[in-house]
Amino acid sequence: MAIISKLDNCGWLFCQHEALKQLYRFFETCLQGKYKKRDYENGIRIDLDSGIFAMLQTYKLKPYKRAFFETHKEYVDFQLTIHGSECFMIGDSKDFKIIESYNAEKDLIVYKSKKSTHRIISNTACLCVFFPNDVHAGGLKHKNIADNKVYKIVAKVPKTLLESYIVKSCN
Numbered sequence: 337m338a339i340i341s342k343l344d345n346c347g348w349l350f351c352q353h354e355a356l357k358q359l360y361r362f363f364e365t366c367l368q369g370k371y372k373k374r375d376y377e378n379g380i381r382i383d384l385d386s387g388i389f390a391m392l393q394t395y396k397l398k399p400y401k402r403a404f405f406e407t408h409k410e411y412v413d414f415q416l417t418i419h420g421s422e423c424f425m426i427g428d429s430k431d432f433k434i435i436e437s438y439n440a441e442k443d444l445i446v447y448k449s450k451k452s453t454h455r456i457i458s459n460t461a462c463l464c465v466f467f468p469n470d471v472h473a474g475g476l477k478h479k480n481i482a483d484n485k486v487y488k489i490v491a492k493v494p495k496t497l498l499e500s501y502i503v504k505s506c507n
Contacts, residue, residue, distance in 0.1 A: 338426055338472070339465040340456055343416060346463050355386035362390065362415050366489055367461055371422045390491040395475055397422055397484050402458070403473035405447040409438060411492040413466040415474065416458055420486040421480035425453040429469045440499070443492075447471050452495045457481065458488075468495060 339346065343363055350360035371380070376394040383389045395453060403425055427450065436446035453471075458464055459480055466472045475486065 337467050338470045339463070341463060342405045343461050343463045347448065348476040349492075350463070351418075352435040353386070353497060355384065355388055356493070358385055358389055359390075359414065363414075363463070365417055366416070373487065379457065382435045383410070384491075385477060386497055388491060390412070390489050390492075392487075394487045394490055397475055397481065399477055399488065400425070403434060403449060403476055405416075405449055405471050405473045407445045407447070407466075407468055407471050408443045408492075409445070409468055410443045410497055411496055412468070412495055413472070414489075414491040414493055415458070415464045415466070416489045417460055418460045418487040418489060418490070419460055420483045421457055421478075422474055422486040422488070423450070423476040423481065424456050424464060425473045425476060426456065426466070427453045427471050429471050432471050443482060449473075460504075462485070 339349065341442055347360065349433060350356040362382070369390055376392045380392045381389060406448070431450050431452050432447035434445060435448045438445050455478070
């Protein structure tokens with residue numbers, strides 16, 4: 337159930353909880369240039385409200401054969417591209433083989449790739465939201481990406497925060 341869209345199309349996702357509104361405002365300030373390239377290079381972590389935290393990241397893109405497929409149980413990934421582009425390979429966890437079982441300390445399950453993955457390209461201001469069943473591998477090269485480096489934010493949102501929001505929205 338991954339969500340892939342431009343940030344300004346996703347306001348609805350952030351409107352039901354004050355901590356999510358704060359995350360949206362944080363993303364907007366990042367797109368406006370609040371942090372410099374060195375902040376991304378230093379991998380700064382910013383703690384927000386209600387257990388949400390964000391990590392500024394930058395790295396060189398890698399070939400598909402070096403993809404690292406993962407999911408998380410306790411957090412939902414909100415990944416926003418700030419500058420550059422990257423390719424993601426994504427799929428449903430039922431279609432992958434687990435090669436490293438759940439590590440609670442890292443909130444991480446590692447998978448082996450299957451041929452049934454989808455490829456998407458995340459450009460500047462693109463938000464990718466990966467839920468616990470969404471296997472994802474980012475930071476990948478693609479023939480349509482000229483630059484070899486991406487600047488992004490990975491925000492970790494407690495799954496319980498979204499569960500209460502989704503339950504409210506569905507009732």
